[in-house]
Amino acid sequence: MVTVTRVPVKLRPNPQRVLLRYFSPGEKARIEHILGRILTLSEEEVAEHLSSVSARFSHHESYLKERLSRHFERIRPYLFLDAELSEERKLFIGSFFTSEYSIEASALFNPSIVPHPDQSGLPEGAVRFVLSLRATGEGHISSLVFREGVFHPDGRVTVEESGARYVLPPQVIANSTYNKREFIAKLTEAGYYNEYAELLLSPLEEEFGYRDLIRRIEELREATPTHTRPFLGTLEAIEWLASFNQEVYFPPDVPIDRRVIPPATVVDLKGIEDARFVRFVDERGAVTYYATYTAYDGTSFSPQLLATKDFTHFRFISLTGKAVKNKGFALFPRKIGGKYCMLGRQDNETITLMFSDHLSFWNEYRIILRPKYVWEFIQMGNCGPPIETEAGWLVITHGVGPMRHYALGAVLLDREDPLRVLGRLRDPLLEAVGEERAGYVPNVLYSCGSLLHEGRLLIPYAMSDYVTSFAIVQVDELLEELLRCGP
Structure with a gap:
């Protein structure tokens, strides 16, 4: 245990x-x-x-x-x-x-956690973090909100609770820029790159602005006397793709606890759900915080991506490809073998692993974990991005068992070949007990990311889709148990 x-x-x-x-x-x-x-x-x-x-x-x-x-x-x-x-x-x-x-009249839950970009002014052994949460209000509409906190050397966790009565949405950057090659690839993947799209995009530079694109669309509409259905459908698809892949920002003087990212497009009209933030380090050592999240339009779900370097300026990135479906995607914190790597679930039951040369396109996946124990017979999923340790990639998972009871588990994947499972807990690591079982959705315990710091794993978790709390695990003890259990 x-x-x-x-x-x-x-x-x-x-x-x-x-x-x-x-x-x-x-x-x-x-x-x-x-x-x-x-x-x-x-x-x-x-x-x-x-x-x-x-x-x-x-x-x-x-x-x-x-x-x-x-x-x-x-x-x-x-x-x-x-x-x-x-x-x-x-x-x-x-x-x-x-x-x-x-924004949070109903619930504040499904937390994710990453080291804060600013670690200044802390006592030795402490780490400041950014906590993202799913806030749900009237109409069961979910937004993304943030808190700052500190994980102290003595095991204490302090979170700066907001006393602010109002929160602020981001402002849209009026002239977001796009890469033409990537834009065409996304149109092609969606089945909308045709003669009309080529006619529209060909005069634009390799890096073009939103205003240039809209101006070009208006020119074509005025120059085309007969608006055929394919023509209109293509223009609508281009406008949608551009409006979704936009940049937003908060004025730097707005405290992080007052920043909220609410639904703003047709894709996420009914909710931005379960963001899983990861501190991603590229080959040059540059750091970007990416969040995979579920966009819900009231009928269907689609995984999407959010990128930021400072939690002030954000860019929305649409994900496309045959493997981009269902929910619960989690990006690895670095490339493996020169490729991006991501966990997901395509069939409502299993955990899959995907590799890609490009952050936006995901077409191939392999199932690496299937339900095995009673507490995960209904489905499995990840509870946040994999965490790199000397022993391998530590992944906190969730399983759903009898009476729709959610519990957290853990698996260990090989560092060089994450398709290879090294260890898997036979029993839940954490499950709802006592008052944790009562809430908006009873008997659910869930997380969207954990923080490893000086040998301890800080797991923020939501109890019954209502309230958020934290748990601490000694990593060496967890890794030892995973290797003892085996795959």
Whole structure:
């Protein structure tokens, strides 16, 4: 048996943490009716009511004005006026199309953890970390949120709990850049690289900007008198691919606990789920934090990728290929044999291993682990990116058994040939007990990543898809048990 020490820290969902988001009350006619009523008010009445709104939502500070202005611009096309409106009236109109959204009203769970880019000012033996969490609110819509914390030499874990009432979404970089060769490859994989796509992309540089692409699309639309179905379908696919593979950023003065990445595209309309962050080091020693996550559109799931170097600037990267399906993908922290390597699950039951020359394209996979023990008979999956040790790649897994009971396990893969399994726990490493069994989804214990530091493995885990806590395991003890159990 492996000794597991639970840490007396619990991160609970806080319904007071809200995001200002665009609110649509209905169809075009209803929007026009609302605008018509607002336009009948005098400037004095507008100023009086706007003052009341500003006072009631003053906890959003200067961010309130920026959001109201942005949301006014979204409905400006519904206004048929020649006269310019006052700034007060624009903001007041924007308030009718804005609402507060409690991002973690339902749950704060499925954590992932990586070393913080900034390790300054710490006592010897401590490590600062970034914790990412899945925050779920109204409508079971999931967003990505962050916390900072420290793993202390004496085993204590401290997490900077946020007292902020409001959180901020990232701003979209207006002119994201794209590599033409990679863009064409993704269109080809999706079946949309044809004569229309070639006509559109051929004049663009090898590195082109979003504005250049949109300008080219508009030129082709204007120059084509007959909009054939293939033509329109191709343009829509190109626009979607460009809008998804965009860059976003947070102003550097926004604390990390106030940063939230909510759903923003048709692919993740209903949720950004279960991000698995990894500190990836390339051949030159450059560090990038990648997160594989599940995008949910309300009907289907698709694995996607997020990249950042500082948790301020992020880039969305679409994943394509025959092996990109199902959920729970986890990237290795470095290349193996000159190739990217990733764990996944393509059949709802097993753990697979994939290799690729390119981070965005995954076509081949091999099954390396199948359900073997009763506690994993329903399905297996990884619980975060593999962790490199002298003995091999340590992978925390999950298994689902009777009564849909989730438990964590562990396997050990060969460092040079991760297709080779060296060890596998016969019994769960960690499972829900006592109060951990009660929550949003009972009897579930789950994690999306662990942190190895000075011989100890810090495992953040979610209990019953509701609250997040931590556990500590001595790595040498775990590795010894894995090798004793064998494959």
